Amino acid sequence: MAATASPASLDSAPRIMRLVAECSRSRARAGELRLPHGLVATPVFMPVGTQATMKGITAEQLDALGCRICLGNTYHLGLRPGPELIQKAHGLHGFMNWPHNLLTDSGGFQMVSLVSLSEVTEEGVRFRSPYDGDETLLSPEKSVQIQNALGSDIIMQLDDVVSSTVTGPRVEEAMYRSIRWLDRCIAAHRQPDKQNLFAIIQGGLDADLRATCLEEMTKRDVPGFAIGGLSGGESKAQFWKMVALSTSRLPKDKPRYLMGVGYATDLVVCVALGCDMFDCVFPTRTARFGSALVPTGNLQLKKKLFEKDFGPIDPECTCPTCQKHSRAFLHALLHSDNTAALHHLTVHNIAYQLQLMSAMRASIVEKRFPEFVRSFMGTMYGDPTLCPTWATEALASVGITLD
Amino acid sequence: SLRSVSVWGVGGRVEMTVSKFMAIQQALQPDWFQCLSDGEASCEETTSMKRARKSVDRSLLFLDNCLRLQEESEVLQKSVIIGVIEGGDVMEERLRSARETAKRPVGGFLLDGFQGNPTTLDTRLHLLSSVTAELPEDKPRLVSGVSRPDEVLECIERGVDLFESFFPYQVTERGCALTFSFDYQPNPEETLLQQNGTQEEIKCVDQIKKIKTTGCNQEMTSFEINLKEKKYQEDFNPLVRECSCYCCKNHTRAYIHHLLVTNELLAGVLLMMHNFEHYFGFFHSIREALKSDRLAQLKELIHKQVS
Numbered sequence: 116m117a118a119t120a121s122p123a124s125l126d127s128a129p130r131i132m133r134l135v136a137e138c139s140r141s142r143a144r145a146g147e148l149r150l151p152h153g154l155v156a157t158p159v160f161m162p163v164g165t166q167a168t169m170k171g172i173t174a175e176q177l178d179a180l181g182c183r184i185c186l187g188n189t190y191h192l193g194l195r196p197g198p199e200l201i202q203k204a205h206g207l208h209g210f211m212n213w214p215h216n217l218l219t220d221s222g223g224f225q226m227v228s229l230v231s232l233s234e235v236t237e238e239g240v241r242f243r244s245p246y247d248g249d250e251t252l253l254s255p256e257k258s259v260q261i262q263n264a265l266g267s268d269i270i271m272q273l274d275d276v277v278s279s280t281v282t283g284p285r286v287e288e289a290m291y292r293s294i295r296w297l298d299r300c301i302a303a304h305r306q307p308d309k310q311n312l313f314a315i316i317q318g319g320l321d322a323d324l325r326a327t328c329l330e331e332m333t334k335r336d337v338p339g340f341a342i343g344g345l346s347g348g349e350s351k352a353q354f355w356k357m358v359a360l361s362t363s364r365l366p367k368d369k370p371r372y373l374m375g376v377g378y379a380t381d382l383v384v385c386v387a388l389g390c391d392m393f394d395c396v397f398p399t400r401t402a403r404f405g406s407a408l409v410p411t412g413n414l415q416l417k418k419k420l421f422e423k424d425f426g427p428i429d430p431e432c433t434c435p436t437c438q439k440h441s442r443a444f445l446h447a448l449l450h451s452d453n454t455a456a457l458h459h460l461t462v463h464n465i466a467y468q469l470q471l472m473s474a475m476r477a478s479i480v481e482k483r484f485p486e487f488v489r490s491f492m493g494t495m496y497g498d499p500t501l502c503p504t505w506a507t508e509a510l511a512s513v514g515i516t517l518d
Numbered sequence: 519s520l521r522s523v524s525v526w527g528v529g530g531r532v533e534m535t536v537s538k539f540m541a542i543q544q545a546l547q548p549d550w551f552q553c554l555s556d557g558e559a560s561c562e563e564t565t566s567m568k569r570a571r572k573s574v575d576r577s578l579l580f581l582d583n584c585l586r587l588q589e590e591s592e593v594l595q596k597s598v599i600i601g602v603i604e605g606g607d608v609m610e611e612r613l614r615s616a617r618e619t620a621k622r623p624v625g626g627f628l629l630d631g632f633q634g635n636p637t638t639l640d641t642r643l644h645l646l647s648s649v650t651a652e653l654p655e656d657k658p659r660l661v662s663g664v665s666r667p668d669e670v671l672e673c674i675e676r677g678v679d680l681f682e683s684f685f686p687y688q689v690t691e692r693g694c695a696l697t698f699s700f701d702y703q704p705n706p707e708e709t710l711l712q713q714n715g716t717q718e719e720i721k722c723v724d725q726i727k728k729i730k731t732t733g734c735n736q737e738m739t740s741f742e743i744n745l746k747e748k749k750y751q752e753d754f755n756p757l758v759r760e761c762s763c764y765c766c767k768n769h770t771r772a773y774i775h776h777l778l779v780t781n782e783l784l785a786g787v788l789l790m791m792h793n794f795e796h797y798f799g800f801f802h803s804i805r806e807a808l809k810s811d812r813l814a815q816l817k818e819l820i821h822k823q824v825s
Contacts, residue, residue: 200772
């Protein structure tokens with residue numbers, strides 16, 4: 116079934132990305148996004164604040180860490196508190212009092228994560244609300260309508276998402292449907308001058324399907340592209356190949372947003388492969404389990420070995436948690452009934468992610484990105500050559516060797 | 519027992535002897551510390567004369583031993599011991615405890631056994647006055663377990679200086695925000711606004727609502743509003759107008775309501791900031807009222823808000 120190639124109803128979409136530097140070996144780029152709520156340096160990691168809040172930390176704390184863009188979730192916010200209320204509150208920015216940029220996803224991912232509560236048709240996704248049993252239809256038009264009410268700076272198309280572990284005709288169906296839904300989203304979008312609608316490339320782990328999707332979607336003149344349908348249960352070997360295929364066919368002058376990626380190693384490799392934007396719940400979620408992210412991996416601070424460790428999580432980290440508190444203190448807090456440790460760790464883990472992206476960006480600008488990658492892998496794995504095979508292969512494919 | 523007090527902690531029961539207790543103080547190096555005492559008499563509904571006498575005797579013994587150990591400790595030279603007044607409900611024993619403790623070189627006094635439900639304090643107010651009358655003017659008096667605004671004022675009138683701030687914490691835990699007024703000198707414009715019902719906090723509440731929260735089966739008071747209530751869903755006002763806390767300067771009742779309904783951690787963070795600021799503001803107004811001899815006015819205002 117061929118996709119109907121309806122021309123975009125937009126005039127030439129604004130170029131929101133300015134390239135500042137490019138790695139001469141790999142596909143890594145350093146850039147700047149020009150968004151309604153300010154500039155965002157890329158590559159960028161976007162923390163996820165699902166329900167109009169960043170899991171216990173204030174807007175002021177998030178701002179102080181240097182975050183200039185974070186995520187809200189259309190599915191959740193669409194249910195509670197709902198788009199009408201948020202519109203009355205002057206949009207999501209006004210409701211949560213966040214002065215910088217917001218990206219909202221379309222609600223599509225919940226199709227996969229809440230699959231027992233949803234049903235997909237050409238019309239849209241039918242959800243049964245877990246709160247009151249009510250049925251809602253999330254169509255491309257409805258998703259855009261909600262996101263228009265939310266007023267986020269970047270909005271995502273509603274895509275037909277299938278888990279990366281699914282094979283067979285469903286993957287192809289979802290890919291073509293996503294193209295049709297992209298066109299419906301573009302047509303329904305009321306505020307193209309205030310909100311940037313991104314397309315989402317699907318096609319699962321099938322190179323041909325993905326290539327088709329890339330070819331079709333890049334005909335639509337949207338301000339940016341996301342690479343979707345990955346970061347599920349697929350093998351890393353398949354994962355990186357799909358990312359590399361996607362970045363090789365996406366326009367250079369538009370941002371590439373790789374959805375759901377957040378482990379440090381994955382971030383470094385995918386920057387090398389040419390991605391600019393990332394989001395993931397991992398750093399904030401793992402904080403709430405007492406895990407602190409460090410250049411060598413992570414520290415499980417609940418463990419007894421930290422009981423009398425009076426150093427900070429990371430002596431090189433400039434976040435407030437590392438400036439003020441010791442591992443021993445956090446360990447004690449984690450064993451009390453006080454939730455304070457979770458806040459401290461959330462602050463640190465977000466800081467870790469943002470500092471990692473900054474460091475990568477600086478190395479790209481200063482033309483030493485390959486050295487950065489080698490050094491990063493060395494610290495993380497003890498020796499650059501001990502880096503996981505998939506990562507070594509992915510880096511090699513773009514000209515970065517680790518020995 | 520004569521030599522120790524049983525304390526139950528995370529690891530189980532601990533026999534807290536004087537030496538163990540002082541060893542902990544040496545490690546903590548506090549500026550002030552409450553002395554080990556026998557408060558069992560205060561836990562019971564009615565105390566027997568015998569039990570009250572024992573609690574006073576033991577507490578004085580603990581105090582003398584702790585003072586002796588403090589003298590021998592270099593690390594604790596800068597720390598100040600607070601003597602604990604015991605004696606249950608027995609006036610004679612309370613007075614004895616006060617007089618004897620006052621003879622020791624303590625830096626302040628903690629009046630134990632006045633905590634409990636509101637009626638507990640009421641019946642013991644007379645006791646409280648009698649005890650503070652025996653204490654030196656130039657040393658601070660602390661009371662534990664009293665934190666509600668109306669109870670705080672009753673204790674201040676009877677000579678107490680320091681209180682614990684667990685009340686704002688309890689309010690936060692039940693998803694509520696302190697909104698009671700302590701502005702006993704409002705400007706005329708403000709009074710007019712209040713009379714027009716813009717701020718409902720001034721109105722007396724007829725019912726006390728019971729809210730079950732984790733570990734906090736306290737009833738909601740009329741000093742607060744419950745942000746979980748549906749009426750706050752679209753209320754874009756701050757918790758308290760003119761409050762300068764981070765929450766009131768940056769967020770709305772509607773947002774807090776949303777955070778509570780969605781079980782988000784930030785709800786507690788923002789509410790705690792507000793509740794502390796409000797509570798400390800109340801204490802500031804107490805100090806100002808005392809300085810200008812207007813405590814009665816403040817008390818009247820607070821009592822208007824007790825349901």
